[in-house]
Amino acid sequence: MTSALQPSPEHARLIRKFESVSRLGPSDIATLARLPLRTRSVEAGAEVVAQGATPTECCFVIEGWMCRYVMTREGGRQIVSFHIPGDLPDRDSLHLPHLDHSISAISSARVAFIPHAAVSAVLAHHPNIAVAFWRDAVVDAGVFRQWLTSLGRRDAKQRVAHLICEMFTRLEGLGLADSDHFHFPVTQTQLGDALGLSAVHINRTLQDLKASGAMSWKSSVVTIHDFDALRQVGDFDPAYLELRPMGLTH
Amino acid sequence: MTSALQPSPEHARLIRKFESVSRLGPSDIATLARLPLRTRSVEAGAEVVAQGATPTECCFVIEGWMCRYVMTREGGRQIVSFHIPGDLPDRDSLHLPHLDHSISAISSARVAFIPHAAVSAVLAHHPNIAVAFWRDAVVDAGVFRQWLTSLGRRDAKQRVAHLICEMFTRLEGLGLADSDHFHFPVTQTQLGDALGLSAVHINRTLQDLKASGAMSWKSSVVTIHDFDALRQVGDFDPAYLELRPMGLTH
DNA sequence: CGTCGTGTTGAGGCTATTCAAAGTATGTGG
DNA sequence: CCACATACTTTGAATAGCCTCAACACGACG
Structure with a gap:
């Protein structure tokens, strides 16, 4: 067909x-x-x-x-x-x-x-599609848990770094990121609404992160200069994204 | 059988x-x-x-x-x-x-x-059990979203009130709460770890809530004096808990 | 009876907020 | 191509909310 x-x-x-x-x-x-x-x-x-x-x-x-x-x-x-x-x-x-x-x-x-x-x-x-559907939902739940952990127990710099790492990793997993940068069409206000911070503080935190040299962000493009440093700052461990597909049941 | x-x-x-x-x-x-x-x-x-x-x-x-x-x-x-x-x-x-x-x-x-x-x-x-399993997972996801909203956009008093309302409502739905009180075996430290606050601040917030007369908490028993007031304070809407079971598929 | 876990209280400090204003892109119509 | 409108980013100053540290009270329990 x-x-x-x-x-x-x-x-x-x-x-x-x-x-x-x-x-x-x-x-x-x-x-x-x-x-x-x-x-x-x-x-x-x-x-x-x-x-x-x-x-x-x-x-x-x-x-x-x-x-x-x-x-x-x-x-x-x-x-x-x-x-x-x-x-x-x-x-x-x-x-x-x-x-x-x-x-x-x-x-x-x-x-x-x-x-x-x-x-x-x-x-x-x-059944295989049903399993994929389940796994997608379960990965989503893992993302929720990490966001909760960020909002509850990580400071502004860690939250931003963690989110950048997460989005970069997710985009990469779907073939939607280049090796060191990706399109990030989110305003600082929206970033604040996601991370439980004010837009003003997001701005200062981003400047802080940029100054550290690990990343830069200009006109909706985030460039990762040192992913490992960013990972370290954001306490990011990609395991929860479960990027290794599991086997067939049929 | x-x-x-x-x-x-x-x-x-x-x-x-x-x-x-x-x-x-x-x-x-x-x-x-x-x-x-x-x-x-x-x-x-x-x-x-x-x-x-x-x-x-x-x-x-x-x-x-x-x-x-x-x-x-x-x-x-x-x-x-x-x-x-x-x-x-x-x-x-x-x-x-x-x-x-x-x-x-x-x-x-x-x-x-x-x-x-x-x-x-x-x-x-x-299939009916599979649907129940799905619905349970989906309600869990709704709870995560509400917790995220609390940690991101609600202050300490609202967070505590929201959680008390949620737990009371969930227990009621399973027949595990009395009309105006329930067993709540959570320490203030654990409450802080759940709500993204320090134990000290949880303590002061609880006193604040108790002083308002909406609830009291003594030796692991929470008593609700005015659920509606608590609901108001915590911006709690039970819709996300989906307590009305949906119909059979078979 | 001392110890341990938990709850309570006070003081001082830091993080992030709010409000306000100015600067910078980006797009739109003349 | 410029003038203007709109959305977004950046900066400063003052403040609020929550944190940390520290000390003490209380009850449960061995």
């Missing part, structure tokens, strides 16, 4: 993502390549799924960066995750009646929507 | 937990009642599963409280979750080669271990 041999670029992104967390067989890949995708372009800052909504589709990132966030009663905003191409920011909506958070585009982005029914059908009949 | 009609108290706890997140049919319940459990008592503070371990069983809480935590390089400890009877603190170990966190008993506790193979077999053949 032609579609199995030549998946669309969108499907290829999805397949690549699943292959980064779990091993898939040819029939799994062919199945993923046939998933119905409705693609859409969204501009920077646009809300794609609102808190409280009850989606009937899963959203998946093709291009650009997205984030999930929770608003507090007082208007504070906490970004709880960043999402890069291949990610399924609302994978949980499949098992949750209404979302407890919103999903927005950070940069201008292209996203695809897959009907819940299609996802459920694939999961029910393809 | 007798075991299906009269599940052991341990199995009853597990069944009750799954029923609190998802609807189960009689055959699902009978299946859960037959799961092989190896029970064990652990004393307060004991580590049950160590960071980096590769468990071959899932651990489940029968009695007492447990927690998961991550240590930073500098020796800081971040508690990332509390677990009460019915919870499966290392449910993720089923899909994760090695744990990125440790699991300890907070109070003296009784836990049971279920071999991964037994869990996998049940999930593969009982």
Whole structure:
């Protein structure tokens, strides 16, 4: 079948993502390549799924960066995750009646929507894909734990360094980073909302990190000069990202 | 079959937990009642599963409280979750080669271990249980998001109030809380490790909360005098705990 | 009866915050 | 191509929230 041999670029992104967390067989890949995708372009800052909504589709990132966030009663905003191409920011909506958070585009982005029914059908009949789905969710949980650790027990410099290391490593795992730099379309205000800090303090902390020589950041491009130093500063251990796919069950 | 009609108290706890997140049919319940459990008592503070371990069983809480935590390089400890009877603190170990966190008993506790193979077999053949398993994981993720929001964007008083509300609501959902009070065997130091605060500051914050009249805390028992006030202070909305079980698929 | 874990209180200091303002890109319309 | 608007970054000063250190109180327990 032609579609199995030549998946669309969108499907290829999805397949690549699943292959980064779990091993898939040819029939799994062919199945993923046939998933119905409705693609859409969204501009920077646009809300794609609102808190409280009850989606009937899963959203998946093709291009650009997205984030999930929770608003507090007082208007504070906490970004709880960043999402890069291949990610399924609302994978949980499949098992949750209404979302407890919103999903927005950070940069201008292209996203695809897959009907819940299609996802459920694939999961029910393809155990390897179901395992990949599980592993993706479990890695996400590990990311949450690390973010919690950062917000609870790491200071500003460590938090920023840890996040830079995490995003660089995740992008690398999907083939989306160059050897020493990557596109980071996040404003300092958004960075503050993710790391539980004010934009002002993010700014000073970044200058501090730049002065140390481990990294630089100019017009949305982060360049890593000394990853090991950054790793050290941020207390970063990539183990939780589980970049080695586990074996097939079938 | 007798075991299906009269599940052991341990199995009853597990069944009750799954029923609190998802609807189960009689055959699902009978299946859960037959799961092989190896029970064990652990004393307060004991580590049950160590960071980096590769468990071959899932651990489940029968009695007492447990927690998961991550240590930073500098020796800081971040508690990332509390677990009460019915919870499966290392449910993720089923899909994760090695744990990125440790699991300890907070109070003296009784836990049971279920071999991964037994869990996998049940999930593969009982779609309703698989859905319950998913929903449990998804609710956990919601709890993580709320904790992140607390650590990132709520002050000390709000964090404590939010946690008290959350634990009270979770215990109630499992029938483990009385109308206005519950057993809370967590020290102020542990509370600090969970909320990203020092024990000293937790102490002052608690006094502040007690003075407001919304709650009191004496010898491991928290009494809620005005839940609504506490909910207000902590910006707590129970929606993320998803206490209404969703329907059957079969 | 002393010890250990936990809770309580005080003083001083540091981190990160808020508010305010100015500087710098980037994009837009004339 | 310039003038302007908008968004983002940078800087300074004053302050609040939380931390650390240190000491003491209290109850449980051997």
